[in-house]
Amino acid sequence: MSRRMKRVVVSSGLQEAEIRPPALLSEFKRLSLQDAIAFFGDPAQLVETPCPACGADAREAVFKKHEFLYNQCRDCESVYVSPRPTDAALERYYAHSRASRFRVDHYSRDTAKARRYHLLASHANWMGQIYDETGNRDARVYADLNSYSPQIFDEMHALGVFDTLLSVDPLLPPERESSAPVRTIARAELRDAGAVSAFEKIEHQFSPFDYVRRLRGALAPGGLFFFTTRTISGFDLQVLWDKTPYIFVPEHLNLLSIEGISRLLERCNMELVELSTPGQLDVQFVRHALDQDPSIRLPRFAGYLVTRRDALAHADFQEFLQKHRLSSHVRVAAKKAGE
Ligand SMILES: [Zn+2]
DSSP states (O other): OOGGGOOOOOOSOOOHHHHSOHHHHHHHHHHHHHHHHHHHOOGGGOBOOOOTTTOOOOEEEEEEETTEEEEEETTTOOEEESSBOOHHHHHHHHHHOHHHHHIIIIIIHHTHHHHIIIIIHHHHHHHHHHHHHHSOTTOOEEEEESOSOTHHHHHHHHHTOOSEEEEESOSSOHHHHOOSOEEEEOGGGOOSEEEEEEETOGGGOSOHHHHHHHHHHTEEEEEEEEEEEEOTTSHHHHHHGGGOTTOOTTTOSEEOOHHHHHHHHHHTTEEEEEEEOOOSOHHHHHHHHHHHOTTOOOOHHHHHHHHHSOHHHHHHHHHHHHHTTOSSEEEEEEEEOOO
């Protein structure tokens, strides 16, 4: 079986509250919504965009969230905000908003330990393994983009695979948080990298296509790009849809489908190495959303499953979602092929 179709099953006993503590998350959401009005409140400043995954224009408006319109691509079924804030407006937001500050000061630091235990170690092993199997051995530079979990560098350093570790435009400077030898650089300085990672970044890019294309230019031949994001193809997003509590602008402009992600990489001339959904939280997430908002009406089967069946059934079902690429947490490895 090719890695592309690999069925990844992961269970580390992850609990939603450990990496997304409800109090911190609701404060982050509150600030984000206020900041979104302050930074993007003028509709004249928003721009229309085609499907950020496949580039098609045909779409259907599917729901409105906090005054922003989410559309679904008729072709690849990705869901995306259009009209949306411009690239420049988004940059200003991430540099100056209270929500961004809050994420760095509280959210990232307070969840660092749980993230490291449950997520970063497995991200590092995953990247190391794929690099071993298919990477360019002469390109030993690893870079993480806009890190807010600098502990990823400790994990990467421990693997001993890369000579140089770079933190590119970090949200949280690595010096105090990581004991690994990491250098901080600006995006424009990045070149000839053997592996680059971007965790939970694609969803808030103005143009994922431009983002991946630019990044491709910074990779060595055969260089690898690793990313994680939320996919609209996943169980929790499919059943909660517009009622998903923690989907908002500008964090989630792009909720690409599994098919859309493949198309995006193809358009960017990147070869897909792995596209899997090792998410552990879909069922838990639906259950919690239902507890918090009893007015949510789930499709009958989903409602029955999450309210009437036990932990074993939920664990088995989550495993099924992982195996068949139906969880909303997706991870992707792609390779710079050709020129
Ligand atoms: Zn599309």
